[in-house]
Amino acid sequence: MAKNKNNYSSIISVDPITLISYEYNKNEINVNKLEKSKKDAFITSYIPSKDIINATIEMSRNIPPEDLKDAIEVKVYDELGLDSAINYSITYLETETNDAKNRIYNVFVMDSSLVSERLGPIKKHTKHIDYATGTPFLLKALYKKNLLESDGVNCFIYFQKEDAFLAIYRDGEYLYSKSLHYSLTQINEKFCELVGERVDEKDFNDLLTNDGLKGTNLEYQKHLMKLFGEIFLYINDVLVYAKRSYTLDAINKIYIGSEIGDLLGIEEYAQSYLGLESHEFNFNIAINSKEWYIDQIHILMMLSAQVYFDERDDGLNFSPFKRPPPLFKRPLGKLIATVAASIVISLAYPAYQLGLNYISQIKLGQTSTEFRKLSRQTTAIKNQLASLKNEKNKINALLKKESTKLEFRKKLLDEIYAKKISYPMKAVILSELFNITNKTKSKIENVEFNKDIFTFDIQNRSDKKITEFIKKLTDLNKYKINTDKIVKDEKKNIYLSKIYIGLNDE
Secondary structure: OOHHHHOOOOEEEEOOOOOOEEEEEOOEEEEEOHHHOOOOOEEEEEEOHHHOEEEEEEEEOOOOHHHHHHHHHHHHHHHHOOOOOOOEEEEEEEEOOOOOOEEEEEEEEEEHHHHHHHHHHHHHHHOOOOEEEEHHHHOHHHHHOOOOOOOOEEEEEEEOOOOEEEEEEEOOEEEEEEEOOOOHHHHHHHHHHHHOOOOOHHHHHHHHHHHHHHOOOHHHHHHHHHHHHHHHHHHHHHHHHHHHHOOOOOOOEEEEEEOOOOOOOHHHHHHHHHOOOEEEOOOOOOOOHHHOOOOHHHHHHHHHHHHHHHHOOOOOOOOOOOOOOOHHHOHHHHHHHHHHHHHHHHHHHHHHHHHHHHHHHHHHHHHHHHHHHHHHHHHHHHHHHHHHHHHHHHHHHHHHHHHHHHHHHHHHHHHHHHHHHHHHHHHHHHHHHHHHHHHOOOEEEEEEEEOOEEEEEEEEOOHHHHHHHHHHHHHOOOEEEEEOOOEEEOOOOEEEEEEEEEEOOO
16 A cells, blocks of 8 residues: 555554454555544445435436436435435436436445444544445446456355345346345344244354254254245345346345355355355455455455555545535635745735836847847848849849840741741641642542641541541641541542641640
């Protein structure tokens, strides 16, 4: 337990009924004297399952989240017939469901005054209790700390001296719990009734843990068999109800334990009456755990405290005696901090102003010197710009004059080129045209020239020859070729087409 991480020196678990407590520190568990508990230790306890009223209710999915808590409380008071004069603590957990219209909630109701009365004796010694939750909810820590795998459906049965409970978890999440009518004290009393004599509680507990349900005293054995047969028939009825209510196909594993240790032979009753192989309810976490048996509820409290350190979730923390927050987080602490800050600010302000004025004077002198330097540089740059502007105007005038000469010469060269190049080019086009005409055995009827475009009327007795003519002309890649469609003169039995040819830009 590292204090620098959680601000607690150790974890102290306390039984609210017997006030037996243990301290968990540096992976060891030791008996703790409650009245000598360290002030910086984390104090944790539990609420017996019999003090918690369980109920399952349906709520419409249309209820807004901000109204859900009030709606649940109203429905719980109505369905459970709670006394409005009593102050109840009501918490709830949502359960998975395929219902598209409603949500299913497990609701837990506790008489607030009863919780305070139950935990009051601890508070007398420790002044505060950091965490206290119902015994069925302590089992969640087994999954959070990876002591159990979060898959399948697990059932837990635990017998305490003043209480007993059954809890079911599905895929590591709480599903159902019930306080059983067979605490160790009640089992002892029923056994005494059956045998017709008073058996001391300690002797009876030794009988269960040492001889178990297979003792050599045949008279005792007979009555124990009858009593535990009755207990497991009752447990079987509870499981049948839970499986039907929560549509459970099966219970995968069942863990059975007690405050006094393993009840020898109880696994046979689990097999015979429940059809399940029972597993030992033992999750010791300390390196010295083999030195003596420790009530597993204390182990679960220590594990739950570690989970609380990680998550800081008070959703199922029912302690009315939580440790007050640090002074700086309380209203009084915030007020003190505000007043102190105001005093510091009021005293610091004059000094701040004086220092600020001194710094401003220094910066003003530096800024003035820099300004004069920059002003001189600015004047020099302006003079240079004026000189450059005059040079630019002279160059622009000269450029304009030379550009006029250049345009005149370019125009003259274009005219000379047109006369020397364009006309001979027409002759070249005609020469190549007639050459291709001869090769394709076509005939040119008419040639026209208009605006650098040659127009030819070509004819042939085969439309394929005209197509071949156009292809050969195109393959030269020297001219722009356009053509009308090829038509047939039925009277002369020849094909005609008009072709337009111009020089290619490339």
